[in-house]
Amino acid sequence: MSIKFDIQPAANPTSEKDRVAKLADPGFGRVFTDHMAIVRYNQAKGGWYDARIEARANFQLDPAGAVLHYAQEIFEGLKAYKRDDGGVNLFRPDANARRFKDSADRMAMAQLPEDVFIEAVEQVVRIDRDWIPGGEGSLYLRPFMIASEIFLGVKPSSEYIFAVIASPVGSYFKGGPAPVSIWASENYTRAAVGGTGAVKCGGNYAASLRAQAEAIQHGCDQVVFLDAVERRYIEELGGMNVFFVFEDGSLSTPPLGTILPGITRDSIIALANDAGKTVREELYSLDQWRKDAASGKLKEAFACGTAAVISPIGKVRSVSGDFDICGGAAGPVAMGLRKQLIDIQYGRTNDPHNWIKKVF
Numbered sequence: 001m002s003i004k005f006d007i008q009p010a011a012n013p014t015s016e017k018d019r020v021a022k023l024a025d026p027g028f029g030r031v032f033t034d035h036m037a038i039v040r041y042n043q044a045k046g047g048w049y050d051a052r053i054e055a056r057a058n059f060q061l062d063p064a065g066a067v068l069h070y071a072q073e074i075f076e077g078l079k080a081y082k083r084d085d086g087g088v089n090l091f092r093p094d095a096n097a098r099r100f101k102d103s104a105d106r107m108a109m110a111q112l113p114e115d116v117f118i119e120a121v122e123q124v125v126r127i128d129r130d131w132i133p134g135g136e137g138s139l140y141l142r143p144f145m146i147a148s149e150i151f152l153g154v155k156p157s158s159e160y161i162f163a164v165i166a167s168p169v170g171s172y173f174k175g176g177p178a179p180v181s182i183w184a185s186e187n188y189t190r191a192a193v194g195g196t197g198a199v200k201c202g203g204n205y206a207a208s209l210r211a212q213a214e215a216i217q218h219g220c221d222q223v224v225f226l227d228a229v230e231r232r233y234i235e236e237l238g239g240m241n242v243f244f245v246f247e248d249g250s251l252s253t254p255p256l257g258t259i260l261p262g263i264t265r266d267s268i269i270a271l272a273n274d275a276g277k278t279v280r281e282e283l284y285s286l287d288q289w290r291k292d293a294a295s296g297k298l299k300e301a302f303a304c305g306t307a308a309v310i311s312p313i314g315k316v317r318s319v320s321g322d323f324d325i326c327g328g329a330a331g332p333v334a335m336g337l338r339k340q341l342i343d344i345q346y347g348r349t350n351d352p353h354n355w356i357k358k359v360f
């Protein structure tokens with residue numbers, strides 16, 4: 001499908017002075033650019049229509065809009081990176097577009113054609129190009145879709161709003177990634193077989209917040225969830241996948257199914273394989289993790305996702321005891337993969353899998 005975006009630049013964009021001030025220390029997710037993309041869907045009107053790039057503004061949403069009651073909502077997250085030559089890269093936007101379609105399918109929402117998703121993202125990057133920070137910063141893009149039909153009956157909505165907003169972000173970790181401490185939750189689970197664990201939907205995040213709060217109460221940065229059936233196997237963090245690194249040089253990561261199929265996860269598997277390393281997608285229990293950390297068989301563990309790329313895990317806490325990994329420090333495998341991935345994203349090294357899409 002091809003759809004033409006009507007481009008209406010903001011009448012009152014942020015002044016250069018204010019933009020520069022905002023870009024000095026943007027943090028994560030609090031500063032936004034001047035524009036957004038919007039595409040609407042109405043079953044009765046024959047599908048997707050009214051594609052626009054326009055000034056970022058509030059939505060008009062009826063109080064009976066379906067998303068407000070039954071949480072039919074999905075999202076994506078990807079970044080635009082400024083190259084040294086001034087051009088701009090996207091990293092695997094086709095993979096985000098595909099996952100967005102899969103998410104829509106599971107949530108019984110209208111499926112946005114992948115080329116429209118990519119076009120919307122690229123249009124926002126083009127019109128808000130001046131908002132992309134240099135250095136280790138990037139422009140975080142947040143495509144999302146909400147059910148907008150005005151109806152309190154429980155059924156898939158017949159109307160949707162798809163939008164892309166953009167937020168300049170600094171380096172996630174100033175001065176290199178600090179190892180994170182994680183809390184293994186034995187009270188709460190994230191996903192069950194047949195549920196929505198593999199879907200990037202807001203509802204999963206709403207359900208994870210109590211567990212995340214519990215992690216913070218126990219002095220940890222993040223929660224790691226165990227499987228919902230046996231309560232033994234590591235699944236993932238609230239918003240990041242996990243990897244384990246062993247003394248024989250191999251890696252393992254939990255298998256797909258109830259976890260979110262991360263694009264960073266997939267990219268790390270590919271890069272590790274390129275380097276001749278074995279990567280197993282297999283179940284790994286908290287007990288085994290503790291034993292392997294104690295015996296020295298396990299060398300490193302790290303979390304991964306678009307926002308932070310790779311975060312080494314330095315400490316694990318749970319009701320059944322605490323243990324350190326890699327002496328609480330960042331390990332060489334995590335740091336090496338992190339550098340390689342970031343160098344590909346910023347166009348500083350070759351891109352053997354054709355992951356980069358140049359916008360400029």
Ligand SMILES: *Cc1c(COP(=O)(O)O)cnc(C)c1O
Binds near residue numbers: 240263307
């Ligand atoms: C988005 C997300 C990830 C990471 O996915 P990437 O594509 O690597 O950014 C991992 N887990 C959850 C629950 C997520 O929502």
